[in-house]
Amino acid sequence: MSKRSFWPTGMKVRVHPLFLLLLLASIGAGMIVETLVLFTIVIVHELGHIFVATSYGYRIREMQILPYGGVAKLEHGAMGWNPRHEVAIAIAGPLNNLLMILVAVLLHAAGWWSDGLTQFFIKGNLMIGFFNLLPALPLDGGRILRAATSGTRGFRAATEVAVRMSFGIALVLILFGLLSLWAGYVNLAFLMLGSFLLFSAWELRKGMRVDVIRFLDAKRRGKKSSAQDVRQLAVPESMRVGEVIEQFAPDAYHMIYVLDERKKVQTVLEEEDLVSVVFEENGMHWTLRQVLERTGKGNDKRLSKL
Structure with missing residues (x-):
């Protein structure tokens, strides 16, 4: 450090x-x-x-x-x-x-x-x-929850889980505060904290797409000096790039096995193949079939070497 x-x-x-x-x-x-x-x-x-x-x-x-x-x-x-x-x-x-x-x-x-x-x-x-x-972003417990689940769910999905927890906990706090007032106990702390957590969760939800782009940009620019775990994803060629990269996790390198209509492996895309596409115009909406056509990897024979 x-x-x-x-x-x-x-x-x-x-x-x-x-x-x-x-x-x-x-x-x-x-x-x-x-x-x-x-x-x-x-x-x-x-x-x-x-x-x-x-x-x-x-x-x-x-x-x-x-x-x-x-x-x-x-x-x-x-x-x-x-x-x-x-x-x-x-x-x-x-x-x-x-x-x-x-x-x-x-x-x-x-x-x-x-x-x-x-x-x-x-x-x-x-x-x-x-x-x-508490396991809700932006609280410390929410960050720990995201870190613990991002390796298996991917960065975006793990963030989504923590944000949903934020909404749920915020509503519970607000409800508890209202019930306390109804019962005659004046305690605004639950209402204030619940309202803040609800607002924060809303802001995090709105900014999630930008956070994912920044996460992918860090992957693209980052230089790893040590070995990384490899995560393998098998996805149909009709799936969009945005749906695939949502499963990308921190501290891992991704190999994407592209399946044809018969669920046979057509070729293998590497992590940087999709990350670079994200920064193309409408790249998130490209299908993997389009990626293969534009990169010329549709007939890739690297499978024989794996």
Whole structure:
């Protein structure tokens, strides 16, 4: 891992409006100390992500402070293209919450922190840590879920699963918040977090096509210096390129066995054959038969060598 400065050069810090609303509500309720404690927890949680990301050599474009934690936005949106990195970066935030709980226990044992402050600090860390581990993007748990499933499902399909989980969890949180209000318990946290997660999932769904293009561009430009796992896909020649590349996974090289109408292997396309087509005009809509015709690989005899 390359060495980077602790605070990334050029990184912008942006505070989400919901976090500002939460701060104002807390201050209005006379909870200034509690507000500062929560703000500290959020910052330290996010710094865990940033420290691990920069240690891997990623450049951080922006850190956004959210009610439940934060989001470190990498340059060129590289997150998700290396599952091992994504897991390590995602888990760093909740691990920082555990470390803060340990520090709070030690400070309390030393007599430096009061019972009330220690209990609030621990509860705040548990709330932010556990919420972030929910399996929904853009939460840490959603990134871990995507990394764990992208090797078998492909990058886009794994992202789709995590986004669907986001919609489901958001609706549950909103429903729980409404039921609480109906029962007479005024707790806007569930409504705020559910609304934010719902909005985030909607934005992720809209930008999924762009993310896939960036993922494929990284595959096209990337230079691998070590061996890769090979994933083999057998697909009919009538299938469109866009449908095939949706199954492409990070950290793997793909060999595509093209089947004719009799389900016999006609030829083998390599990963770069399809990735290059994606960047042609309407390339996503080409069928594999069109790819074979344009590349002249329809009568490829490489099968005899495999």
